[in-house]
Amino acid sequence: MSLNALRIIWRVTRLNFRAQLEYRSEFLMMIAIGAIWQVSVIVFATVLLSRFTGMGGWDSSDVLLIPATRMLAHALFVLFLGRMHGVGRHIQEGRIDTYLVRPMPVHRQVQLEFFPTNAIGDMTVAVGLMVGALSRSQLDWTAGRITYLIACLIGGMLLEAAMFTVVASASLRFPAADYWSRWLEELLGTFGSYPLNVLPRAVGGFLTFGLPLAFVAYFPAAVLTGHGDSTGVPYWLAAASPLLGALAYLGARLLWRWSLGHYTGVNG
């Protein structure tokens, strides 16, 4: 990416943020929505810490690292790459057509359409949860562990982005496919906080190899807390979660590119 491209991204983001600020009540409401959306995770964390000593053979403090990682990766996704949700609407409104006549990648233009104010709410909850998880953690947070955690957060963000990019790519051909993104978001939110070994084997298998949710937070947390050998997949595979996130995102972007080449639009 060129320096000019980075400058444009920064400029548009800044302008979009300023535009959101001008509608004060809408701005505050969006932040609140972002935070309230995560209420199920907050309830889960509260119940976990107050009622249980552990789950699936993990200590509560270790389990807490799963929703914290998942939430922070999700907040990063919403902030940086989350606009793929709206691609179906962009197609129906013909906005993709206008993006295609500008000398800028369409994917980037979709991301720069508006500033995701709700990400501030997501991020606030996620950072709070991560601080809570780290302060209760019994682990020795060496530089290596911290680096791996950061890599996992970026990998988790990219993996979530990859899943939504795949749905958005399908929307380019079948706009109704956009509905799948709601189902996907619901599923990631529902199962993302649990050690998957507490779920039936088939469900755990699906959330590992069907929908790779396990690679977002469960496997990274397992590797960090010393449960990496009991996840049901080889240790190296669980440890490679950040790399798989990056590869999945790369693959999804190639699919997006291919799908744009076969874009048929709407209304002739």
Add this chain to the structure above:
Amino acid sequence: MSGSIEVRGLSRTFHTTVRRPGFLGGVRSLVNPERVAKEAVCDISFDVAPGELLALLGPNGAGKSTTIKMLTGILTPTAGEARVAGVVPYEERERNARNIGAVFGQRTQLWWDLPVRESFSILRDIYEVPKAEHAARLKEFDELLALSSFWDTRVRHLSLGQRVRSDMAAALLHDPPVVFLDEPTIGMDVVVKEQVREFLRHQVEERGRTVLLTTHDMTEVERLAERVVLINHGRLVLDGTLDEIRRKFGSTWQVRATLADPHTPVEPLPGITLLRREGPQVVFGPDGPTAPTVHQALKQVIERYEVTDIALDEAELEDVMRAAYVQSEVRVEDRAGGA
């Protein structure tokens, strides 16, 4: 850079699923869908010279927007080839985007939440236009489109006329040699329409831009275009000047003359027939495919007869185009029947 458009045998087929009627039909379609191919554009060829304004006309669903989408790089054709300012648009989308400006009347390319001027400056950065050049062009566009009265307003608060004028300016700020306008004045009031037309005329005559325009507004065509390409059912029906189209389809002109001598014998003129005579009043009309234009007929009548008064009734372009559409429908039906 040459702003020509070359289109050779361009075709685009869409595949859709046909829904069978009734509930059971719906279930059958789900289990065993019937796929049909629809030729939105079929083997179209035409050229637009640099600095020319061409009106691409046709009824709704004729294939105009699909043609424009292929020429702007939005869609890839299923057959044929197109070059816009020397670039194959669907193969080099971003390079093509630097050479063209596009306005789609029903949608904006501006940032919805930002003031118009901010959108302009973002586009300046995207197209890498030098600041001084951008400022000079903005000043010129402001003089023609009166943008400064609303350019600090957010796009979402603009009226349709203000929004389209802003879009028009946004499409040309990077000085593209080729401009595509898909129904740019749809839904606008007459004053703003005229302002936009004046702007377009200026861009073609003074700046030498090549413009491809689709519209259903025949006044717009008459005021702006010298040449017209008519398509229907995805096929090219006619490519010619407005005069040629009038000659071919506008067979409803009449020249009414009052002869100085009411006893002068009147005979048909080349391509002109005598429709009726009442004393000194004679009415001429076109005769056959070689009929002259109404202006040529007027000249012939004046040269041949001594007249004290003369008037003409020319078919409106809208009537001419309606006749052209109807004839093209018949031709398509004949072709389908033949097949």
